[in-house]
Amino acid sequence: MKKSNYSKSVIISVSIHALFIGLLLWGADFTFEHKQSVGNTIQATMVDPAMxxxxxxxxxxxRQAARDAEQARQDRLEQQTAALEKQRKAEAERLRQLQADKLNAEKATREAEKQRQLQQQQAAEAKVKAEAKAKAEAKAKAEAKAKAEAKAKADAKAKAEAQAKQDAALNDMFSGLEAENEQRGGAKGKHIADEVARYGTIYKQMIQQNLLVDQSFKGQKCQLTLRLSANGLVLNVSQLAGNDTLCRAAKSAVLQVSEFPMPDNPDVVKQLRVINLTVSP
Structure with missing residues (x-):
């Protein structure tokens, strides 16, 4: 296409210049003298070669200027065409990238929604399983509690009967001592009883600080027997009667105290070595 345009331009330029030379030659001063001719003589005016x-x-x-102008025009046209082609490709690449980004974003959105739905489904299934497990555990716990309470009641009854026998025996055993104390003087006996009551109150406060109270303990009771050493160390704590769960909590509270304060009076210490304690939150 470039060669065809150039050929047309050259042809047009040559034609114009040929016409121009023709006009110059037409306008040249050719003088013919019409004289009486003698024979066949012809006279003509010569054209200047330098001109x-x-x-x-x-x-x-x-011609060269026309060719240069045409070449420059073709170069500009090629540059413009190249620039337009480059711009077209850049725009096509931009549109392609926008489309790719849009597709990627839509894919990411679909994947995120799919993952969210999967998580919701898994959470719902886990919730159903957890609720079923909790119901089963609650049922098993209730059944175990019922069995334990039935057994506790039976054990408590047996322990209460045994304790009653033990208390009766202890009362018989220390009846002589009590009578002797009364004979020694009511003032000393009252002092010992007051000290025992005072230390008993202290012991209860120490135990209550470590007792973990639950709502299920309301209205329940527990009877414990504490056996202490002469310096107040807990040697043994046993359940006599009452709610098993409450008694376990009370035992734990006693064992956390570990050592109870003891008075200097050995007579009071003897009274504090074995303590029957009733816990009722």
Whole structure:
């Protein structure tokens, strides 16, 4: 296409210059003297060669200028075409990238929604399983509690009967001692009883600080027997009667105290070595 345009331009330029030379030649001063001819003699005016060379040089320069102008025009056209093609490709690449980004974003959104739905489904299934497990555990716990309470009641009854026998035996055993104390004087006996009551109150406060109370303990009771050493160390704590769960909590509270304060009076210490304690939150 470029060569065809160039050929057309050259042809047009040559035609113009040929016409121009023709006009120059037409306008040249050719003088024919109409004289009486003698024989066949012809006279003509000569054309200046320098002028023809100059005109030819001008024509060549004009042709070259036309070719240069055409080449420049073609170069500009090619540059514009290349720039437009580059711009077109850049725009096509931008649109392609936008489409790719849009597709990726839509894919990411679908994946996120799928993952969210999966998590919701898993959470719902886990909740159903957890609720079923909790119901089963609650049922098993209730059944075990019922069995334990039934067994506790039976054990408590047996322990209460045994304790009653033990208390009766202890009362018989220390009846003589009590009578002897009364004979020694009511003032000393009252002092010992007051000290025992005072230390008993202290012991209860120490135990209550470590007792973990639950709502299920309301209205329940527990009877414990504490056996202490002479310096107040807990040697043994046993359940006599009452709610098993409450008794376990009370035992734990006693064992956390570990050592109870003891008075200096050995008579009071003897009274505190074995303590029957009733816990009722």
């Amino acid at each position: 023809l060379n100059q005109q030819a040089q001008q024509i060549r320069q004009q």
